[in-house]
Amino acid sequence: MRTRFIVGNWKMNKTASEAAAFVRELARQVTDLGGIHVGLTPPFTALQAVRDALGPASPFLLGAQNLYWEDKGAFTGEISGSMLKDLGCRFVLVGHSERRQFFGDQDSWTNKKVLAAIRHGLQPILCVGETLQDRDAGNTDQVIQRQLHAALWGIEPQALGSLTIAYEPVWAIGTGRAASPDQAVPVHRLIRRTLDELSGTDLGHQVRILYGGSVTPTNIADFLFSEEIDGALVGGACLDPACFATLFSVALRSTPSTA
Ligand code: 13P
Numbered sequence: 001m002r003t004r005f006i007v008g009n010w011k012m013n014k015t016a017s018e019a020a021a022f023v024r025e026l027a028r029q030v031t032d033l034g035g036i037h038v039g040l041t042p043p044f045t046a047l048q049a050v051r052d053a054l055g056p057a058s059p060f061l062l063g064a065q066n067l068y069w070e071d072k073g074a075f076t077g078e079i080s081g082s083m084l085k086d087l088g089c090r091f092v093l094v095g096h097s098e099r100r101q102f103f104g105d106q107d108s109w110t111n112k113k114v115l116a117a118i119r120h121g122l123q124p125i126l127c128v129g130e131t132l133q134d135r136d137a138g139n140t141d142q143v144i145q146r147q148l149h150a151a152l153w154g155i156e157p158q159a160l161g162s163l164t165i166a167y168e169p170v171w172a173i174g175t176g177r178a179a180s181p182d183q184a185v186p187v188h189r190l191i192r193r194t195l196d197e198l199s200g201t202d203l204g205h206q207v208r209i210l211y212g213g214s215v216t217p218t219n220i221a222d223f224l225f226s227e228e229i230d231g232a233l234v235g236g237a238c239l240d241p242a243c244f245a246t247l248f249s250v251a252l253r254s255t256p257s258t259a
Pocket of ligand 1 (some may be wrong): 009096168172173174175176212213214215233234235236237
């Protein structure tokens, strides 16, 4: 049984003091996560403030939006896995489409980043997704498989089983135009099949696969209705504490169809 996972990707939003105020308000509104895993990924500059505001007993999981693959050295502007681990991060996003689009993150980099995250005991959330052009050209499956093969090359089957994958169609991010569950579910199935192939075992069913792209409190239940979709990676709707709290209270109440 895979535990549901709702992750708020704050992107480049909130100063450290805004982040601390946000987290205090969130903790005031939500006292019980009811067995769902809920992750927060503030910008690097707010990680310490969020950690302090959450306190040691908080059920919220702290994560980061990116990392560099080297452990230390002359890499101006970069942040290593050990730095994130030291700040209490439990997981890290890798290969988000905004990294790929605006900062040149290539498939080969995602592989180094996934390996670095695993080495430092951080759970990678590997983001994959096709552009509208890819989808319109009928290339969605090919793109997703290429991204998975490249990012997961050389990773031990045991480590593969502990990954989380986020399927985020690029055309659905920040557009208010979410994929329909009918569009997302076949891609989630393809991801599981690809993980089986890569590992040579049937571990695809162990791996949590989140959907991301214009998820809101209004549409999240539609995604969670499918047992293929284990949670959500949420951008815009995670920035307001009441909206984010509503989102995971809906997630808590919605049960997958067994049909
Ligand atoms: P939105 O929820 O704003 O579409 O962003 C999704 C996303 O990119 C999460 O990583």
